[in-house]
Amino acid sequence: MEQIKLWKIESDAVLKISKKPLDYEHRLEKWLIEDISILSPNLAVIGSQIITPHGKRIDILAINSVGELVIIELKRNITYREIIAQVLDYATWIKDLDYDELSNILNKYGKSEYKDIEDFFTATFDKAADDIEFNSDHKMVIVGSDIDDSTVRIIKYLADEPYSVNINAVNFNYFKDADGHEFLAQAFVMPEENITEESRSKKRKRAKSIITTLFELGKLKIGQKVYLKPAIDQGYPKDKVCATIANDNQACLERLGDDNLYTFSGLRRTLIEELALKEVRKNWGFGVRKDWVDEKMKSLSELLDD
Numbered sequence: 001m002e003q004i005k006l007w008k009i010e011s012d013a014v015l016k017i018s019k020k021p022l023d024y025e026h027r028l029e030k031w032l033i034e035d036i037s038i039l040s041p042n043l044a045v046i047g048s049q050i051i052t053p054h055g056k057r058i059d060i061l062a063i064n065s066v067g068e069l070v071i072i073e074l075k076r077n078i079t080y081r082e083i084i085a086q087v088l089d090y091a092t093w094i095k096d097l098d099y100d101e102l103s104n105i106l107n108k109y110g111k112s113e114y115k116d117i118e119d120f121f122t123a124t125f126d127k128a129a130d131d132i133e134f135n136s137d138h139k140m141v142i143v144g145s146d147i148d149d150s151t152v153r154i155i156k157y158l159a160d161e162p163y164s165v166n167i168n169a170v171n172f173n174y175f176k177d178a179d180g181h182e183f184l185a186q187a188f189v190m191p192e193e194n195i196t197e198e199s200r201s202k203k204r205k206r207a208k209s210i211i212t213t214l215f216e217l218g219k220l221k222i223g224q225k226v227y228l229k230p231a232i233d234q235g236y237p238k239d240k241v242c243a244t245i246a247n248d249n250q251a252c253l254e255r256l257g258d259d260n261l262y263t264f265s266g267l268r269r270t271l272i273e274e275l276a277l278k279e280v281r282k283n284w285g286f287g288v289r290k291d292w293v294d295e296k297m298k299s300l301s302e303l304l305d306d
Contacts, residue, residue, distance in 0.1 A: 004019075004171075004173045004185045004187055005019075006019070006173075006175050006183060006185055008177060015177070017175045017176070017177050017183060018175065018176070018177075019173055019174065019175055020174055020175060020176045025074045025075075025076050025144070025145065028074065028143065028145070028172060029048070029059060029060070029074055032045075032060060032072065032143070033045055033048050033060060033111075036060075036062060038184070038186070039072070039141070039143065039170060039186075039195075040192055040195045040196055041196065042064055042065040042125070042196040043062045043063070043064055043065075043070060043195070043196060044062060044063050044064075044120070044121070044124040044125070045060060045061070045062050045110065045111075046061045046062060046063055046069075046102065046105055046106050046109070046110055046117070046120075047060075047061050047105050047106060047108065047109025047110040048060045048061070048109060048110075049109065050105060050109045052090065052093050053093065054089070054093065056086075056089065056090065058071060058073065058090050058094075059072055059073050059074050060072035060073075061094070061105065061109075063102075063117075063121065063134075064139075064195065064196045064197075065125045065127065065196060066132070066196075066197070066198045067121070067129075067132040067133060067134045067135070067136060068135070068136060068137045068138055068139060068198070068199060069094055069097070069102075069135050069137075069138040069139070070138070070139045070140075070141060070195060071087055071090050071091060071094055071138065071139070071140045071141065072141045072143060073086060073087050073090070073140070073141070073142055073143065074142075074143050074144060075142055075143065075144030075145075075146070075147065075151070076144070080148055080150040080151035080154060083142055083151065084142070084151065084154055084155070084158075084167075087140040087142060087167065088140070090140070091138060091140055094135075094138050095135070095138055097135055098135070098281065099117060099118075099134055099281070099282060100281075102117040102134060102135065103115065103116050103117045106120055117134060118132075118134075121134075137166065137198075137199045138166065139166040139167070139168070139194070139195055139199065140165075140166060140167045140168070141167075141168050141169065141170060141195060142155070142167075142168070142169040142170070143169070143170050143172065144169070144170075144171060144172070145171070145172055145173070145174055146171070147169050147170075147171040147189065151169060152169065152189050155167055155168065155169050155189050155190065156189065156190070159189075159190050159194070166194065166199050168188060168189055168190045168194060168195060169188070169189040169190075170186060170187070170188050170189070171186070171187045171188075171189075172184050172185070172186055173185040173186075173187070209250070210288065210289055210300055210301075210304060211250065211252070211263075211264055211288070211300075212250075213304065214300060214303060214304060215248045217304075219303045219304070219306070220245060220248075220300075220303070221245065222245050222246065222247060222248065223244065223245065224244070224245045224294065225242055225243070225244055225245075225294075225295060226242070226243055226244075226245065226253070226264075226292050226293065226294055227241050227242050227243075227292070227293050227294075227295075227297075228241040228243075228267075228268060228271050228291055228292060229290075229291050229292070229293045229297070229299070230272075230277055230280045230291050231271060231275055231277055234275075234277055234278065236275060241271055241275075242255065242256075243255045243262070243267055246261060247261075250263050251263050251266070252264075253267050255267070264288045264292055264300075265287070265288050268282075268287055268288060268291060268292070269282050286301075288300065289301040289304075
């Protein structure tokens with residue numbers, strides 16, 4: 001990784017600031033937890049020192065503004081082989097965390113006043129969480145004061161095509177001037193945007209939503225009624241869990257006596273909460289496809305396959 005040099009401009013003179021060796025990872029971890037923006041904007045810390053079921057400890061777990069999880073691990077005094085293996089190991093657990101598990105981590109290891117991951121996300125990013133699919137993908141970031149060339153080489157290999165693993169590293173260089181002022185300089189191995197923007201791998205896999213496709217095929221139409229099947233299965237009458245398609249946008253559902261328009265996923269969550277449905281995962285990614293049915297009790301997935 002390229003060496004960063006720093007100068008201070010004082011009284012029209014340029015003074016070089018010396019880079020100092022300092023074992024300050026414990027300070028860096030504290031700074032990141034208190035203000036994650038020094039790493040990258042559009043991140044929020046869910047928790048720190050999170051113990052996995054395998055007895056490992058993740059330094060920091062964050063979430064970005066598109067709902068993806070970000071594993072942040074400080075390099076400390078271990079080899080590049082160890083740190084890369086470590087973050088990949090953590091990713092094998094992180095990838096399967098669901099909505100409730102994320103809320104539990106937030107409560108146990110976080111410092112937020114919010115107890116629900118959706119409330120935390122909305123308050124942090126000032127962004128409605130209705131259409132956010134939490135943990136739809138995840139990323140890994142290695143942070144240190146001395147990211148060596150071997151680590152950089154492997155990260156670039158994994159992150160580039162054709163593998164496109166969502167991994168990056170950030171080098172924080174520490175400087176101190178003659179007056180005792182301290183400075184941090186930051187340098188990413190890969191572009192910083194790959195932490196906060198939607199993953200390239202997800203973009204490649206992402207197609208049109210099932211709702212958009214069904215409208216285009218004419219299998220969903222304005223005026224058509226749809227029903228939440230899990231509620232019917234638990235004894236609720238169809239008219240209580242009915243919605244009418246009011247337009248062909250994403251927020252297209254209306255229900256009797258309610259002036260709001262809902263997305264399929266948003267109304268599904270609302271009904272699950274209102275009716276306190278048992279054994280129904282509120283934020284299950286395929287809930288829209290499986291749980292909404294038409295008059296003939298065909299699910300959206302079945303309509304798509306017809």
